[in-house]
Amino acid sequence: MIELIVYGLVHGSIIALGAIGLTLVFGIIRFANFAHGDLMSAxxxxxxxxxxxxxxxxxxxxxxxxxxxxxxxxxxAFPISMLCVGFVAILLDRILYQRLRRKGSGSVMLAISSLGAAFIIRMLLLIFWGADSLFYKPGLLRHALELPLGIKIRPDQILIVIVVLLLITLLHLFLQNTKLGKAMRSMADNMELARISGIDTERIIMLTWGIGGALAAAAGMLYGIDVLLNPYMGWNFLIPLFAATILGTIGNVYGALVGGLVIGVVQQVSTAFLLPTYKPAVAFIIMILILLIRPKGIFGGSSK
Amino acid sequence: MEIGGIIAYLVSLAIAAGIYAIFCMGLNIQWGYTGLFNIGIAGFFCIGAYTTAMITTPAPTGVYAKYVHQLFGFNMPFIFGLLGAAVICGIVAFLIGIPTLKLGEDYLAIATLGIAETFRLVFNNEKWLANGARGLTGLPQPLQKLLEDWFDLAPRYYNYIYLIIVIIIMVLIYMLIERAIRSPWGRVLRAVREDEVSAAMSGKDIFRFKMQSLVFGAMVMGVGGALFAHYTKAISPGMFTPLYGTFIIWVMLIAGGSGNNKGAILGAYVIWTVWIGTQLLTNLLPYTLKARGPYIRFLVIGVLLEVILIWRPQGLLGEEKKVSTMRDKDST
Structure with a gap:
């Protein structure tokens, strides 16, 4: 059981990294980005x-x-891929979402557009790499370390948690201490007020996409190192990502971190009772429970 | 290909597009008229298909029972399958609506997406329920036995009959929706879509109207799922993917024109023709690339959606102005 919780924390830290990007986009640009999982795959x-x-x-x-x-x-490859996907996310905004925003399309139109973008990204991956699962290092024996309490863990997994913590600390410092970070937070609070205060909202939106895309890329690569690569991996992450985002209150970076870890641990512990293939369904059930009990998430005020 | 083959091909195209048109109309009730954001159509597709399969096939007996597991098998006629599929989809929609309809539109989207994936997982993994990943086979086709016995209809001509059945049901659903949407009830739906607050201030129970629209749309989708199941005669969980089950239906409705039932039908036929047409093109690809053909075709559909969203968001037909049927009677 303790072993499952540890694995859950590893998996949850990957979810958290994706969810943080998703919650930033959700909070600042105000729409559900269904392409976020596929940015991870990319x-x-x-x-x-x-x-x-x-x-x-x-x-x-x-x-x-x-x-x-x-x-x-x-x-x-790690930082280069992060840069590339950050750039892809900005590019998608320029080509698709920005035009829709300017036309005054509602957030649902943007979400549908992102759904289209998700399929386009996935189809490109399928065209170039095919549908088979791939590995960064095929055929490598991966040894596990034995920790106290009989926990077996691979060195990779320890590193994954360290990388996630490092990235989140960097993001924290950026949001709290830099002018741009403060502008981002103020936009998440109140878009109009931020604009009146002279914040260049389009620039902040670009920055948000860049950060969100880069974090998604990092999450995707860490999952690839931990488990495997598959063009559908990002899509399968989508429900856990949204569950973590809603659990941690939309727009709240620290909430997404907590939400990701909770979802990861519950998913992993559930494999003791359920088939592992039910993991997305477990995340979905948690999400429905949150919506019923506390729709604004653990860090939101009471509902209504 | 000789002429008979081409006609048979066109008939199968028209059946599939007709079934998709029913899904589009179901989505049109939810999205086009009420603004409900359902991206889990595949879930209702799946439920509708499985419900009718379990209602119309007999429970496996004897040696079959060893290899085929299914929870129910009522061996009832086709029409009960259709009705059952509609009812079960309506109940599922009701249950999803409870936690999500009071929240923002994105929540409904995420929840429907989740339910679609969850159903696919359940049907894939629970063998006792509906034979797991191998799915159910041997669904009866309406009137087929009758026609064979009495009119000596060769099985290869059966699709003509099925096309007629699909078109009759499509027209019935079209008339039903048109009737509903021109009623006071339909006007409230559009008021909810345009401005929830002012509709609420006029004393309308927003939650109830949204729920009715969600359930109504889901029931139509259930009928679509059932028609699909009886067309293919065999279903398995792998058929109800987000691509075929949800995404392409959204593209059809947006291409045809949200808020317009004629647009929903037109969009289904146009996009399905594009989809089949691109297959003819990818068949020309060299052998090594052919396996990637479906991905290239979906890429085309995805790009098409983005192009429509940016340059023609109202779709081919755009929204029709709906006026009460009573008004025409008054003025004449």
Whole structure:
């Protein structure tokens, strides 16, 4: 059981990373971005292209760091893929969402547009890589460390939690201490007030997409390192992501972190009683319960 | 291909598009007239198909019972399958509506998405319920036995009969919706869509009207799911994916024109023709790329949706102005 909770925290930290991006977009740009899961897949596959394609062509060594399952190639690919997906997210906003915003289309139109974008991204991944599951390092034996209490954990998984904590700390410092971060928070509070105070809202929207996309890419790559890559992985993450976002109150970054961890742990613990394939359904049930009991999430005021 | 083959092909195209047109009309009640954001159509599709399958097939007996598991099997006529599918979908919609309809529109979207995925998982994994991933087969086709016995109708011509059945049901649903939407009830729905607050201030119970619209739309979708199941005669959970079950229906409705039932039908036929047409094109691809054909076709559909949203959000027909039927009678 303790082992399941530990695995849940690892999985939950990946969900949290995705949910933070989703909640930022939801809170600041105010629509449900159904393409967020597929941005995760895109990040994972861009890293795959770099690791197995470009970097091997460039002759970067393929050796691993100590007990980890990756080396220099992944270390370089990680930030590059984050940048790329941040850029893709901004590009999608420029091509699609910005036009719809300017026409005064409602948030539902934006959400439908993002649903279309999600399918476009996934179809591109399927066209280039096919539907099979892939690995960054196929056929690698992955050893587990034995921790006290009989918990077996792979070094990769410890690193995943560290990377997630590092990224979230950076985001925290950015939001609390920089002018742009403060502008972002003020826009999440009140869009009109922010605009009147002279904040360039379009610039903040771009920044939000950039950060959201980059975090999604990181989450996708970490999942790829932990488990595997599949074009449908992002879509399967979508319900846990939304569950975490709603649980932690829409627009609340720290809430998304807590929500992600809770969803991850409950999903993992549920595998003791249910088939593991039911994980998305478990996240869905949690979400429905929250909507019934506390629709504004744990950090929102009481409903109504 | 000889001419008979081409006609048979067109008939199957018209049946599939007709079934999709019914889904579009169901979505049109929810989205087009009331502004309810349902992206879990695949869930209602799935429930409708499975309900009719369990109502119209007999429970497996003897040696079959070893290999085929299903919870029920009533062996009842087609029409009960259709009605049952509508009722069960209505109940499911009601249950989803309770936690979500009082909240913002995005919540309904996320919840319907979740329910669609959950149903697919349940049908895939629970073998006792409806034979798991292998699904159910041997669904009866309405009137087929009768026609074969009395009129010697060859099975290969049966699709003509089914096309007529689909079109009759499509027209009935169309008339029913048109009637409802021109009634005072329909006007309240559109008032809710345009401005919830002012509709509430006029003393309308928003939650109740939204719920009625959600349930009505879901029942229409249930009928669509049932018609689909009796057309393919075999169903499995893998058929009800978000792509075929939800996304393409949204594209059809938006392409045809939300808030317009004629648009919903037109959109279904146009997009289904595009979908089939692109298949003819991808068949020309070299062998190595052919396996990726369906992805390329869905990419085209996705791009088409974005293009419509940006350049022609009202769709081909746009919303029709609905006036009460009473008014015409008064003025003449």
């Amino acid at each position: 990040g994972a596959y861009i890293a795959l292209f770099l690791v197995t394609g470009l970097f091997s062509w460039l002759g970067i060594p393929d050796s691993n760091f100590g007990p980890l399952s990756f080396g220099w190639r992944m270390l370089f």
